[in-house]
Amino acid sequence: MRLCLSSDTLPAGSLTELTQAARRRALAGLELRIDAGHRHGLDETLCTIRQQANIDCLPGDHMPISWLLLPRDVSLVVLLIWAGVADSLGAGLILQSPVSDPPAGVKLALLHGDDPTEAIQAAAWANRHNAFTCWEVESDMDPNSIQAVLSQTKVTLAHIRLLGSGPEAGQSTSPTTGMLMGRLALSGYDGTISLAPSRGADPDLWRRWLFETRGWGCGTAAQKQARAQAFKLSDAS
Amino acid sequence: MAEKVLDVRIIPPRQKHPAIFAAFDALEAGDYFVLVNDHDPVPLRYQFNFERAGQVGWEYLDQGPELWRVKISKVKA
Amino acid sequence: MITTTQPATEILDVRPVEPKHRFETIIGAWQGLAPGGVLDLWVDHDPQCMYYTLKAEYGDESFSFDYLEQGPETWRVLVTKHKG
Numbered sequence: 001m002r003l004c005l006s007s008d009t010l011p012a013g014s015l016t017e018l019t020q021a022a023r024r025r026a027l028a029g030l031e032l033r034i035d036a037g038h039r040h041g042l043d044e045t046l047c048t049i050r051q052q053a054n055i056d057c058l059p060g061d062h063m064p065i066s067w068l069l070l071p072r073d074v075s076l077v078v079l080l081i082w083a084g085v086a087d088s089l090g091a092g093l094i095l096q097s098p099v100s101d102p103p104a105g106v107k108l109a110l111l112h113g114d115d116p117t118e119a120i121q122a123a124a125w126a127n128r129h130n131a132f133t134c135w136e137v138e139s140d141m142d143p144n145s146i147q148a149v150l151s152q153t154k155v156t157l158a159h160i161r162l163l164g165s166g167p168e169a170g171q172s173t174s175p176t177t178g179m180l181m182g183r184l185a186l187s188g189y190d191g192t193i194s195l196a197p198s199r200g201a202d203p204d205l206w207r208r209w210l211f212e213t214r215g216w217g218c219g220t221a222a223q224k225q226a227r228a229q230a231f232k233l234s235d236a237s
Numbered sequence: 238m239a240e241k242v243l244d245v246r247i248i249p250p251r252q253k254h255p256a257i258f259a260a261f262d263a264l265e266a267g268d269y270f271v272l273v274n275d276h277d278p279v280p281l282r283y284q285f286n287f288e289r290a291g292q293v294g295w296e297y298l299d300q301g302p303e304l305w306r307v308k309i310s311k312v313k314a
Numbered sequence: 315m316i317t318t319t320q321p322a323t324e325i326l327d328v329r330p331v332e333p334k335h336r337f338e339t340i341i342g343a344w345q346g347l348a349p350g351g352v353l354d355l356w357v358d359h360d361p362q363c364m365y366y367t368l369k370a371e372y373g374d375e376s377f378s379f380d381y382l383e384q385g386p387e388t389w390r391v392l393v394t395k396h397k398g
Contacts (some may be wrong), residue, residue: 181248186260251360
């Protein structure tokens, strides 16, 4: 599993700022929402020339872009344009609604929520089109739904959007996140998980967490040595 | 199957150790998962030492400065 | 005349501290305690692992670990450093 940062956490952030924030937290990639309110530089306009100019101007040392999250109900023409962009960036595309004739050659993931029925439909679409699924999880979801959804998408699941993570994680009383992460680990999940805000989250809370608070180190050398002597774990290697 | 990896950085503090122990208890003997954390999980190691004495293999794969990766295995009887 | 004094108590609330820094914060406070001193520890999860850490690194007899509150939101433990 690899952790990513969604541009939902910082819509006004440039790609450079998103990269800085993701690096501070030792994350592996970015998920960028294609939306007029986001300032990462991948323009939502359809002009391919302008789009390519924007891509050419992306800072060279940006964090890998793992996914582009497309708006709802994109036309096939728009989808083809973004497929080209994604291909040039090495990114996948997250679709919010299924398309009947998706382009080949680009990694596609259909978004679904916590409803197992929706997950079944998304997995069926993904299997028909040699594509994947993206599960948008609310961190206060009923944990009893975890297995119901995972059992339907274990083959197709490539990305998870974890809403209410990051600085909001400690506020939830639901055991969902811990249970979900454990199940994903035991299933050998090797996809991505993006940190994203819950609906209505405080953007200042996220900004402080991304740029100001330190850490999500232990002891002096002498203490480390004492610790090594204290351990009596059997060596399984 | 791909390697089992558990990145605990995003798990709320209250759920972290219960999630790790639940994952460990679900392992088959001889199997393992890789724990990923943003600091050395020393208290966790002590907790394994006392609560699962003799059952746990602990091998550091990475020791910072940003990420610690520990191979936590269930010892074969 | 015999006088009795309350043990020096340090209140340590690690709930606002980033998880990455909690262990060193607690251990640092423990190391700074005088013999007979008490750490009044406030955490948002069961600090059982700190009990094991102190037990392993300092020995059973060096401390006592008394829960005043055990969740579901807050755990509060009085950690006393024994004299001698």
